[in-house]
Amino acid sequence: MSETFFAPCPRGLEALLAEELRACGATHVEVTHGGVSSEGDWAYAYRANLESRIATRLLWKVGFTRYRSEEEIYRLASAVTWARHFDTINTMRINVTSIKSPLKSLNFVTLRIKDGICDHFRQIRGGRPDVDTVSPDMRIHAFLTEETCTLYLDTSGEPLYKRGFKRAKVEAPLKENLAAGILKISGWQPGQTLLDPMCGSGTFLIEAAQMALDIAPGLARSFAFEKFRHFDAELWREIRRAAERRQRDEPELPIFGSDIDPRQLANAEANLAAAGLAGKVELLVCDVLDLEAPDDEGVMVSNPPYGVRLSSGDELQDWYPKLGDTLKRGYAGWNCYFLTADLEMAKRIGLKATKRTPLMNGDLDCRVFEFKVVAGQNRG
Secondary structure, eight states, X not given: OOEEEEEEOOTTOHHHHHHHHHHTTOEEEEEETTEEEEEEOHHHHHHHHHHOSSOXXXXXXXXXXXXXXXXXXXXXXXXXXXXXXXXXXXXXXXXEEESSOOOSOHHHHHHHHHHHHHHHHHHHHSSOOOBOSSSOSEEEXXXXXXXXXXXXXXXXXXOTTOOSOOOOOOSSOOOHHHHHHHHHHHTOOTTSOEEETXXXXXXXXXXXXXXXXXXXXXXXXXXXXXXXXXXXXXXXHHHHHHHHHHOOOOSOOSEEEEESOHHHHHHHHHHHHHTTOTTXXXXXXXXXXXXXXXXXXXXXXXXXXXSSSSOOHHHHHHHHHHHHHXXXXXXXXXXXXXXXXXXXXXXXXXXXXXXXEEEEETTEEEEEEEEEOOTTOOOO
């Protein structure tokens, strides 16, 4: 039986996510603002959770209604057959988001949805699930438009960008699904040389190494669907085994990372080790302005400092032209990609951006600037 799903993702990566979901077996794929809707069976849902590098989570549509008041939303919540999906021993959390909803209080809507779910369980099971806002077994998501309410049951649990292994943290970590999307935007392919010269905790490096070794991003973690009452454990074992069998093992990869701060490199090294990638990536303590290219050509990706993160605006105005000089002098033949919230970066760096891709990094309106560096490239 085909079910309907919605997968949110960082804004700007919807088309790339649609490609991923089709590869997992999705049908009726439709790109919308901030995510992708799709249809498929439970094998598809399991596979999408395991394999998607870009989705934030996979939501299963379980209810829909038009509404004019909170009571109609309550009736929808009480009518969904929740007791077929999970039990009273499971904890739950309810998240409500809206666009142009006329209702005055989303908190009250959340309360009425909770009341509807609990009343359903009392009627069917004689008890009700407890609420856990920190680490629930089940996450119920409600999305309100001006006239409609859709209820989803989260098949993922923790966000999918939480791969299950990253340990060391830095001041401004880049989410894994955004890093994976930027790698795909860059066109980098396994086997090509890749460099992140300001690698921080190593997010780009880990995502690239997993892609190079064909490691499914969800192999190290668990998912909410494993607690569903209709969970097919044998089907899930088969899907996991297929992913494990296709993994490759190479002693070293042409993937390089550097950072001016040795503490950041220690974080990256710890995270690579936690991901089972110790020794696969070459790390170096070095200022990007002094770093020699590790190959004659390759792809550079980075999330440089842009005021919000590490440096003041005045420092950046002086630093960007130096970065441009470094690229021009030492990286002819390289394609360079920088994620930044500083929309003036392309003008300040002194090189012509060949492409600008809008992306949202959390609440920050960002761009991925592409610079194709050629020998003797003119500045300004």
